[in-house]
Amino acid sequence: MKHNILVGQSGGPTAVINGSLYGVVKRGLETPQIDNIYGMVNGIEGFLNGNMMDMRTLEENGTLPLLKTTPGAYLGSCRYKLPEDLSDPVYPQLFAKFAEYEIQSVFYIGGNDSMDTVSKLSRYAAKNESSIRFIGIPKTIDNDLVMTDHTPGxxxxxxxxxxxxxxxxxxxxxxxxxxxxxxxxxxxxxxxxxxxxxxxxxxxxxxxxxxxxxxxxxxxxxxxxxxxxxxxxxxxxxxxxxxxxxxxxxxxxxxxxxxxxxxxxxxxxxxxxxxxxxxxxxxxxxxxxxxxxxxxxxxxxSSSCLSGTDLEEAVCAGSYGVDCAMDGKTGVMITFERQAGDSYEMVPGTADVNQICNEEKVVPSDWITADGSDVTESFLNYVRPLIQGQVEVPQKDGLPHFIYRK
Amino acid sequence: MKHNILVGQSGGPTAVINGSLYGVVKRGLETPQIDNIYGMVNGIEGFLNGNMMDMRTLEENGTLPLLKTTPGAYLGSCRYKLPEDLSDPVYPQLFAKFAEYEIQSVFYIGGNDSMDTVSKLSRYAAKNESSIRFIGIPKTIDNDLVMTDHTPGxxxxxxxxxxxxxxxxxxxxxxxxxxxxxxxxxxxxxxxxxxxxxxxxxxxxxxxxxxxxxxxxxxxxxxxxxxxxxxxxxxxxxxxxxxxxxxxxxxxxxxxxxxxxxxxxxxxxxxxxxxxxxxxxxxxxxxxxxxxxxxxxxxxxSSSCLSGTDLEEAVCAGSYGVDCAMDGKTGVMITFERQAGDSYEMVPGTADVNQICNEEKVVPSDWITADGSDVTESFLNYVRPLIQGQVEVPQKDGLPHFIYRK
Structure with missing residues (x-):
């Protein structure tokens, strides 16, 4: 049986959400057990309507590296919420489509709502003894996902x-x-x-x-x-x-x-x-x-202020997600854990997506000054490493050179 | 007698107005006949209040190159309009200050209103047989100055x-x-x-x-x-x-x-x-x-999208302005003339500032489509060369590294 993988993007875009897509595709290409790499166009909603593309074409036409520095969601996005009721007919419809394309692993790049999708699909799979793995790849500019030091984007x-x-x-x-x-x-x-x-x-x-x-x-x-x-x-x-x-x-x-x-x-x-x-x-x-x-x-x-650290971690979240799926993990989101010590070091890990999807991480009150009009040095120490490193965006005709699906 | 020079900035800032300031200072330092290089702080209004600085300090402390990629007006700006009546007492006050500091050449970097200042000072000088030269260095993001192909900024x-x-x-x-x-x-x-x-x-x-x-x-x-x-x-x-x-x-x-x-x-x-x-x-x-x-x-x-062509021309406007003053020119603004041919080439020149200061250049009607909702290919051919070339802005702690007067 083939091991095909499927990747989608959902929710609002970020400057590096395509970096995570790049990470999934690149690691997919490098992994011998993986056969086809499909992209959902306009998220799970587009996939339901049969809207897909073969991601290998980007490797073949040489544009894959440009994906890393192209902002927006290359695959298009959606704001479609799966029904709470797992006995809704949309679930067997989706799993029939997964079977049709021999998909063994699904990667969904997004924020809170996207993690809700990963949660529901992985719970449905568990209930119905499906072996398909569902991995959440975090992205948000808002940094409001729990159980991770911070979020790519x-x-x-x-x-x-x-x-x-x-x-x-x-x-x-x-x-x-x-x-x-x-x-x-x-x-x-x-x-x-x-x-x-x-x-x-x-x-x-x-x-x-x-x-x-x-x-x-x-x-x-x-x-x-x-x-x-x-x-x-x-x-x-x-x-x-x-x-x-x-x-x-x-x-x-x-x-x-x-x-x-x-x-x-x-x-x-x-x-x-x-x-x-x-x-x-x-x-x-x-x-x-x-x-x-x-x-x-x-x-x-904006692609003009990409953080080198952020882009690197966005790519890592995608490639580590593929590794986790190949290890048999499912129903998890990729997380980052900050290592103790003087220099900044992040180790990727995973957390149960069900503990993430309906939570919201706000700035802790002890990182806000008592008069409510400033943040503290602790916050600055937290955030400073995250903006380091410059990224050179390829240019064409005087403007940043992006790639487009169509 | 010494040949000291004085430079000021006026009106709204641009991303490269400090590039022109750099051009004036750098060429001033390279020109053996020039002694001191003074900057007016907050334009002619600040100068009237005795607000000045010695520009050689930037060369001495090694920060002069950073000036090129620092946006805003390093010297500060003003929106002060000199009186129309050249017999107003502010004029002898200003010329007494010029004499006090042995200033032979004045460079004023700005748009329409700044050229009005250059016009009035040069007319007052002519009327009173002063040998001080007044040169306008153009800047504006609006590109609305006449008698030049376009304006730095x-x-x-x-x-x-x-x-x-x-x-x-x-x-x-x-x-x-x-x-x-x-x-x-x-x-x-x-x-x-x-x-x-x-x-x-x-x-x-x-x-x-x-x-x-x-x-x-x-x-x-x-x-x-x-x-x-x-x-x-x-x-x-x-x-x-x-x-x-x-x-x-x-x-x-x-x-x-x-x-x-x-x-x-x-x-x-x-x-x-x-x-x-x-x-x-x-x-x-x-x-x-x-x-x-x-x-x-x-x-x-924004320093994130500096045009290499624009920055180069902004510096050139400043340095060419110094050359013009040393050649005895006064009452002129530095202009750019586009050369005929396939490749983009600009030659700096000068134009009578009196013909510039009260005019406004708008987009020609034949560069706008008949239905008023688009521009033509002629406009695109005009503008495309002006945005070419990337500029690397020095970074510090993850952010662009600028210099400040204080």
């Missing part, structure tokens, strides 16, 4: 955030004889890891970003205004970093304050973000020069 | 825009089985050069960004909606690029449509941009998945 996003906030601080300081406030809105609805990484932009104590607000701490707009006023006494051109998901003590998102503004001149309802709301608040209340910058999707799709 | 901003729009298109295509619209707002209040450069992001005809709107053409929201609907028939995940300064036939900015939304729940007036307005318009009118991305200040301060 976070390091590059953190490097992008820190570099960009550094440059924004430089830009803000140009008129350094006139006070100003710049509010930077960073991704993270429930977990503030990425916003916390903006602290890496500082080059000395007290440097910008002076104030950092995470969703782990309740946001109070009056305290915020008084902290801004205090900070302006020491810093002429103040940079403030906020998570998109900051909310008040009642759990109301700050961006919801703004979403109630009503309609514009043409009767369209206006929606805006937390940063824009706070920009208007500072302008109206303090009467100071203020602007807001939403870092937006470049946080998860 | 534009190439790197164009490269940033094209790279980022390419990555946003990749990100948008991840759920390629579901239709979506992404609206990207790009800097440019009156001139659409930078927005037009987003066309470089295309990898085949008809690729994203499918629709591009510049302020050179009147924007009509009904035509926009119908062009979006047409484009969605061919492109599932549509990317639309707009200039921040798009306006209707009456001259009303599209962002002003949105600024009339009224107040939020706390009574603060909400302001937002053209992209956010159009996002809400598409959502309400077409009921399709839509998001907007404002590229914001990274367009002018």
């Amino acid at each position: 976070f390091g590059s996003a953190a490097k992008y955030v820190a570099s960009t906030v550094r440059e924004i601080a430089v830009d803000a300081s140009v008129y350094d004889n006139k006070p100003s406030v710049t509010i930077v809105e960073i991704m993270g609805r429930h977990a503030g890891w990425l916003t916390a990484a903006s602290a890496l932009a500082r080059k000395f104590e007290g440097d910008n970003p002076v104030l950092i607000y995470l969703p782990e701490t309740a946001f109070d707009k009056d305290r915020f205004l008084s902290q801004v006023q205090d900070a302006l006494k020491k810093t002429t051109n103040l940079v403030v970093c906020i998570s998109e998901g900051i909310h008040d003590a009642e759990g109301t998102f700050i961006c919801e304050y703004a979403s109630e503004v009503g309609t514009d001149t043409f009767g369209h309802k206006m929606l805006t973000g937390s940063g824009k709301y706070l920009e208007n608040l500072v302008k109206d209340t303090l009467g100071i020069k203020v602007r807001s910058v939403e870092l937006n999707v470049s946080q998860r799709c | 534009f190439g790197s901003a164009a490269k940033y825009v094209a790279s980022t729009v390419r990555e946003i298109a990749v990100d948008a295509s991840v759920y390629d089985n579901k239709p979506s619209v992404t609206i990207v707002e790009i800097m440019g209040r009156h001139a659409g050069w930078l927005t037009a450069a987003s066309a470089l992001a295309r990898k085949f005809e008809g690729d994203n960004p499918v629709l591009i709107y510049l302020p050179e053409t009147a924007f009509d929201k009904d035509r926009f909606l119908s062009q979006v609907q047409d484009a969605l028939k061919k492109t599932t995940n549509l990317v639309v690029c707009i200039s921040e300064g798009i306006h209707d036939a009456e001259g009303t900015f599209i962002c002003e449509y949105a600024s009339e939304v009224g107040t939020d729940t706390f009574g603060h007036k909400m302001l937002t941009g053209s992209g956010k307005y159009l996002e809400n318009l598409v959502k309400d009118t077409l009921g399709i998945k839509v998001r907007s991305v404002e590229l914001n200040v990274s367009q002018r301060c």
Whole structure:
């Protein structure tokens, strides 16, 4: 019997999610027991509709190495949730398709929801005595998966955030004889890891970003205004970093304050973000020069600030996943365990995917200062190694050279 | 008598404005007739207040080469406009300061307003038989200065825009089985050069960004909606690029449509941009998945997409400016003239600053398609050479290594 493998991507993309795909394909090609390597196009939803591709073509046409530095999800993604009820007819449909293509191992690259898919498929397999192995390969810029030191995708996003906030601080300081406030809105609805990484932009104590607000701490707009006023006494051109998901003590998102503004001149309802709301608040209340910058999707799709460490680990998560499947493991997610010692060293491992898929890891409260406007040195020691190392992205016609499925 | 020189920066920063500062300082150090090299801190306004520094210190402490790849304005900037009336007492004040420091040549790096400063100072000098030379070194991401093929600063901003729009298109295509619209707002209040450069992001005809709107053409929201609907028939995940300064036939900015939304729940007036307005318009009118991305200040301060060509020309503008001053030129701005032929070649020259300072160069109408939603191949041939060449930015602790005045 053949040992064919199947790999898919799911959820939002990251700068290195294709690095993990590369890792699976490359190790698949190197493993003699493995025959065909199939990719699901648009995740498990696309696979259900028969949407697949042969990954060996990338090796044959010489474009496989470009996959590593191509952002986005090469195979396309989906946000399809498998039914909770394992007796739903979709499961035998899926397993019939696995049998049709003689698939022995399935690798699913994604975050929380994707691990839920791995959990359900592996439980269905156990229940029905199927020998197919299901391995979760973690990715998320949010770094919110439990049972792993961190998640591939976070390091590059953190490097992008820190570099960009550094440059924004430089830009803000140009008129350094006139006070100003710049509010930077960073991704993270429930977990503030990425916003916390903006602290890496500082080059000395007290440097910008002076104030950092995470969703782990309740946001109070009056305290915020008084902290801004205090900070302006020491810093002429103040940079403030906020998570998109900051909310008040009642759990109301700050961006919801703004979403109630009503309609514009043409009767369209206006929606805006937390940063824009706070920009208007500072302008109206303090009467100071203020602007807001939403870092937006470049946080998860920019190839310009790839972390060498992150990319290496993303590839490793894919190749180690293949090794685990060949060892007979199933129902697990690949994890990283930080080794004790002075130098940074990560060892890959596995954890039961059922313990991961419905949990969310937030920034520990002792890594946030008591006044809720900064992170501690312990957090910086945790995050600093994750952004190290530069990656040279191949160029073509003056732009980064990516590969595309079609 | 000594020949001391003075250099300053003014207006908004670019990614390579410090490249021109480097060019002035480096050529100043290489020129035996030149004695001291002074920098104005915060432009002519700072100089009036006695705010200066000795630029030789950068050579002495070994940080001068880092200046080339440090974004922002190292010397700080100002938005100070000299009085129209040349009999204003500020002029003799300034010239007394020039005499005090034995300054023979002044270099002012900036855009339109800075050239206005060079014009006034050189006219005052001519009127009062002063031998001090005033040279304008052009910079702007907007590319709106006349009498030069293009302006240093534009190439790197164009490269940033094209790279980022390419990555946003990749990100948008991840759920390629579901239709979506992404609206990207790009800097440019009156001139659409930078927005037009987003066309470089295309990898085949008809690729994203499918629709591009510049302020050179009147924007009509009904035509926009119908062009979006047409484009969605061919492109599932549509990317639309707009200039921040798009306006209707009456001259009303599209962002002003949105600024009339009224107040939020706390009574603060909400302001937002053209992209956010159009996002809400598409959502309400077409009921399709839509998001907007404002590229914001990274367009002018990101060091991650420096164009090698642009940086080289920015340095050249500075060093050639010194050569011109030593040749006795004054009241001129450094220009670039494109040479005929197959390969890209620029020759530096000079133009009368009085013919530049109150003019604005916009994208020619024959470089915009008749339906106002795209640019032509002629524009692409013009812009493509300007984004070529990669620049390696020195790194420190995982982040770009910049230098700071303090």
